[in-house]
Amino acid sequence: MRWIILLAFYFLVDIYGYQAVRSFSKNTWIAIIYFVVSAIVIGNLILQFNHPNEGGTFSGGRGYAIGIFLAFFVSKIVLAVIMLGEDIVRVPIAGIQRIFGESEAFSIPSRRKFLSTVAIGLAAIPFASLLYGMYKGKYDFRVLRYTLYFEDLPDAFDGYRISQISDIHSGSFDNKNKIEYGIELLKEQDSDLVVFTGDLVNNLASEMEDWKTMFSRVNARDGVFSILGNHDYGDYHNWESEEAKTKNLEKLKKTHADMGWDLILNENRFIEKNGERIAVVGVENWGAGGFKKAGDLEKAGTGVDREDFKILLSHDPSHWEQEVKAHEKHYHLTLSGHTHGMQFGIEIPGWFKWSPVQYRYKHWAGIYEEAGRYINVNRGFGFLAYPGRVGIWPEISVIELKKGPKPA
Known part of the structure; x- marks a missing residue:
């Protein structure tokens, strides 16, 4: 019909x-x-x-x-x-x-x-x-840099740099040279930490077989942390059995480990420097509007104090709007993806930003701040459905944390 x-x-x-x-x-x-x-x-x-x-x-x-x-x-x-x-x-x-x-x-x-x-x-x-x-647009990688100020950032982490990529969707790739260029561009940022915020594949763990060696070269001084996105669970594939679907997810989790990425599933990790620490909290996918809600923020934050400086990895930005930004534990910075900026729009940095996806997501690309809490919605490294990008280019986010008040 x-x-x-x-x-x-x-x-x-x-x-x-x-x-x-x-x-x-x-x-x-x-x-x-x-x-x-x-x-x-x-x-x-x-x-x-x-x-x-x-x-x-x-x-x-x-x-x-x-x-x-x-x-x-x-x-x-x-x-x-x-x-x-x-x-x-x-x-x-x-x-x-x-x-x-x-x-x-x-x-x-x-x-x-x-x-x-x-x-x-x-x-x-x-x-x-x-x-x-x-x-050309689908591989026109851009590095977008942000500096965020926090008065309660531990002194040891003043100037700490985080590189973020999201939404790789490896099953859509068709050019190894272009992907290698994007990975090298990510490595050139020489950040203290690299995070990946979900959707490694379109559906199948096997989609990463041709790209696993390449992405295993991604590294940072404090490691690479990753989470799952809605596509990683295989929910959009017609599986022959639940067992096959479960095996696919387990294989995907192993792929993260094989690449040297620390997959955080409703858990947290602490990074320590000079006797001080920050927490990296990772939730499974949680999305409004019919998307999977496997994320458990309470479980993920177990053992993390309100006074700890916290970075949350959560694939879908609707999670920030509905659960995170008003949470009593005060999550300072949330890193998300998911929207791709719809891979289509118009952006004039500092002046104008528009995409049809903004009528579906309040926070859809870039940095947003409310009451001293921030979210960065990465526009995505890969692409899905439409095999291209117009105006909304594939992104590597580089976020520098600075101690002190936000400049006027």
């Missing part, structure tokens, strides 16, 4: 989008090429989703089918909206002319070629952007 609805909507958008092309030429061959290409795009999408995909829900050919479909479909929606807007004006004008006798017959004015030209020009922007995002 969902395919029928999609096909019907796609067909209507296609017809309206074609009106802009038709304003330039009514050549039959142009029409044939237009609709044949449209049929191939939607046909390939349906074929990919009705063909077994062992590598993960949106990986391989299925991911590219989604990307190409979006590039064409979003562009045609732009065309259709402008053409529909023109019709909203054309039809009433024709009716008025007929009613007041300005014309003997009901005749709709022809489309304006200028408006069709503008429509095609505007439609080319998302089309080119989405194709660029697939070609």
